[in-house]
Amino acid sequence: MATAIVGILVLVALFFAVKGVLKHFRGESSCCGGGAVTAPPPKKLSGTVIGKKVVDIEGMTCGNCKIRVEQALNTIDGAAAEVNLHRGHAVLKMTREVSDDEIRQALAGSGYTITGIHAKG
Structure with missing residues (x-):
């Protein structure tokens, strides 16, 4: 029985x-709590790109995560993000100098962890 x-x-x-x-x-x-997130059009920068930073990020596992991280980083004035989910990083193009603290603040409380930020040559 x-x-x-x-x-x-x-x-x-x-x-x-x-x-x-x-x-x-x-x-x-x-995987990140809800239905599919609609991707907005890529952010367009006005002005000349003066530099790029690579932001290494842990916790992204799907397309929804990619969109959420891009949206969060795109809130930074003078910066546009493109996330590579498979490599676990975002490339941030900048029309002004963006501090690492600004980048960390944009993702604060999102559930994703920044493991490194470095300039892209």
Whole structure:
């Protein structure tokens, strides 16, 4: 009798696990809490790009994460971000000198961790 109860519990848990995985792959949920995020058009900079910084970021796992990080970094005046999800970094093009503190502040509280910031040559 106990074996039957354990078997039923395992089957119920397996059912919910498979249901969640299928929902995720259909795009009805995401790893970062909610449905699909619509990507805005890329930010256009007015002025000459004077430099680039590479921001190494941990915690990005999907396209929604990429969009959220780009949106957060694009709030920095005079900077536009392009995230490479597979490399785990963002390239920040700048029309003015942007401090590392400004970059960290833009992602503060987002759930993503900056592991390094360096100039791109």
